[in-house]
Amino acid sequence: MTIIGLVGSVFSPFYAAARKRGPADPLAHCSMNVALYGPARDAWSFTERGGTDVRRYGTALVIGTSSMEWQDDTLVVRFEEETAPLPGRVSGTVRIHPLAIVHESFVLDTHGRHRWAPIAPIARAEVDIRRPEGTRWTGMAYVDSNFGSEPLEDGFTGWNWSRATTRRRTVVTYDSVRRDGTRDLIQHSFGADGRSEPLEPLALARAPRTLWGMERPVRVDPGTSPRVVRTLEDTPFYARSQLSGRYLGEHAHGVHEALSLDRFRTRVVQFMLPYRMRRVSP
Template identity: 50%
Template sequence: MPPGGYAWWYVDALSDDGTHGLTVIAFVGSVFSPYYAWARGRGRAEPENHVALNVALYGPRARWTMTERGRAALARDATSWRVGRSSLAWDGAALTIAIDEIAVPLPRRVRGVVRVLPAALPASPFVLDPGRRHVWTPLAPHARVEVAMREPALLWSGHGYLDSNAGAEPLEDGFRFWTWSRATIGSGTGVLYDVERRDGSALSLALLFRPDGRIEEREAPPPARLPGTLWRVPRPTRADAGTDPRLVRTLEDAPFYARSDVASRLWGKEARGVHEALALDRFRQAWVKLLLPFRMPRRG
């Protein structure tokens, strides 16, 4: 991974009863880290000196944690990743995430185990820019996720999703804005990806992932819009003509980023899943980076 580069592994899930949700993101070269951005501004910035596990629990007993650590806290190989007391391990059939973190802003423990059980592993990478510096890989778009937390006490399961992104330059150098969403559609998972590149060009992906691993390229539904956030981050999306997507709840509302639980209609079927909007022009602003240490402390 070159200086200034990044990689992350992303998991999300919504419980079968619709009450709970979670995201877990393991970062090497934490793309939203103010410390990493400041290090790049001072010169050479090593990705492995900016690592973190972001855990967000939604619903009753919500928690948020994202403590950044330096290279001494990181250990990884082909099948495992560890930072501090938390780890990810792949055994060929399931991804097991052992979480032991401290939440912010209230310092409460976040401990437990999340297991991701893929239906299939298509693992087909998609290049997001002409220079091939940013790549998205949907590792297991269709999966079951089991959540067993000790602190806070939570036990649930639901439909989940696993992917990975990697880049050879800072994310904000390649893009101005992007939206991404994944939704359960019948027995499959639909993914919509729209990016506005820094050079003014755009990319739109509309994909349906079958449980057996088949990937179908679909025609992108017409543009639609969800309400803006309290931070005035727009939430454009797509939905079948003549239908309106419904914001079930806002999961994250940050100055440059929004994550939402959304119900919609795609390709003639009801769809329910997770939507993200990322405003990288906003992230570039100095005042935004000054706010982030309150949610992203650094240790070591």
């Protein structure tokens, strides 16, 4: 499962349209994106809200009927959302227990307008899903944050990101292409004690393209190849995949994301986006 709290929803066509008219308030375009992937069925929710439906506190973010809140050392996520494009409900609670907190962030662009913070690269999750089907499980989790002062498509043409967890460490790669044509590659490993260190360059391998033709460059140990376990999201501008490969000499499972912001900003993609998300006015 993937849960993303967005303040100023970067992939919102409504937010993009508002910015074209002039300065736009990011708090008027917030979403709690919840994606569940099961063996028999998936569930996807992406509802945009604003105004009185959004509340921010020192340790919590509330968007409509969903919230993220730090309770001591635990991040508690509660969600109650409607699915799209087919109507339905997703609801549940996830308690994320970080093994350690990372207190650093990485600049992604030339001007320092975009940053990435790996908050809890190794964590344990307790998941309680009530809808669409009641189920509970525990497993590994990962928490990070991206934030910036300009639209993503103004700063980048796209990027590829991946993270994989070995027995002792989480390996994260962030390969971004800036709008000015320069590239930046972050390759870091994070331990359960919170310490991080840059890695020797991993080898560039290419997983098969998605059905929408999205490329999936993946960084793995030299002389090895990744394997796509499952394509979780396949859209014209974005792909999320479950991968396996070798990292630091170990076999590991992970997640890969490919994003094309050149595709995202096209008129046809902007026209298609409202079919995967909803807009609710307070």
